[in-house]
Amino acid sequence: MDYTRKGARWIACLAVALGALGMLGAGRAQAASLSLDAGGSVAITNDASHTVYHLTEAQLLALPTHSITTSTTWTGRSTFTGPSLADILKLVGAKGSEIEVHTLDDYTETIPVSDCDRYGVIVAYSMNGKRLKVSDFGPLFLIYPRDAFPSELSGAAADSKFVWQIKGLIVR
Ligand SMILES: Nc1nc2c(c(=O)[nH]1)N[C@H]1C(S)=C(S)[C@@H](COP(=O)(O)O)O[C@H]1N2
Numbered sequence: 001m002d003y004t005r006k007g008a009r010w011i012a013c014l015a016v017a018l019g020a021l022g023m024l025g026a027g028r029a030q031a032a033s034l035s036l037d038a039g040g041s042v043a044i045t046n047d048a049s050h051t052v053y054h055l056t057e058a059q060l061l062a063l064p065t066h067s068i069t070t071s072t073t074w075t076g077r078s079t080f081t082g083p084s085l086a087d088i089l090k091l092v093g094a095k096g097s098e099i100e101v102h103t104l105d106d107y108t109e110t111i112p113v114s115d116c117d118r119y120g121v122i123v124a125y126s127m128n129g130k131r132l133k134v135s136d137f138g139p140l141f142l143i144y145p146r147d148a149f150p151s152e153l154s155g156a157a158a159d160s161k162f163v164w165q166i167k168g169l170i171v172r
């Protein structure tokens with residue numbers, strides 16, 4: 001018996017197995033699972049302290065999808081897809097005129113609810129058919145039809161509305 005060769009083969013097998021596990025782990029870490037907390041002036045809550053309604057990935061994916069094809073300051077002309085902000089607000093029974101959008105990187109931007117009607121704003125979870133990674137504007141990215149309203153939605157002030165890494169909404 002050649003124990004040295006057998007040992008080497010065993011180590012090679014182990015390395016392949018560990019490599020596969022590592023890739024699985026990385027894949028799962030990258031796959032941005034979707035969730036969104038809606039708080040403030042909402043009609044329904046489902047958390048212990050009755051302050052927010054936590055939308056699960058399944059709920060977000062079950063909402064009708066809308067697509068906006070536009071360029072942004074960070075991305076070339078692409079098709080973004082996800083539920084409309086209006087449908088999310090309807091689902092939680094939002095009663096207010098402004099929405100504070102909160103992100104994983106602790107950025108906050110306040111947008112008027114009237115943007116829903118005016119621009120058909122969507123909360124995108126995919127770009128060109130691929131789910132957005134946290135490292136690439138995911139898991140949720142507020143998208144406005146910039147190319148359709150260039151004068152209103154271009155420039156530094158408008159850029160602040162394109163909020164990525166969204167984790168929650170507070171209705172005011
Ligand atoms: N998640 C997240 N989205 C964000 C921001 C942020 O800090 N975090 N900054 C906003 C603001 S104020 C502007 S002007 C642009 C900034 O884009 P930049 O970081 O490429 O300059 O993105 C907007 N979206």
Ligand SMILES: [Mo]
Pocket residue numbers: 156159160
């Ligand atoms: Mo900004």
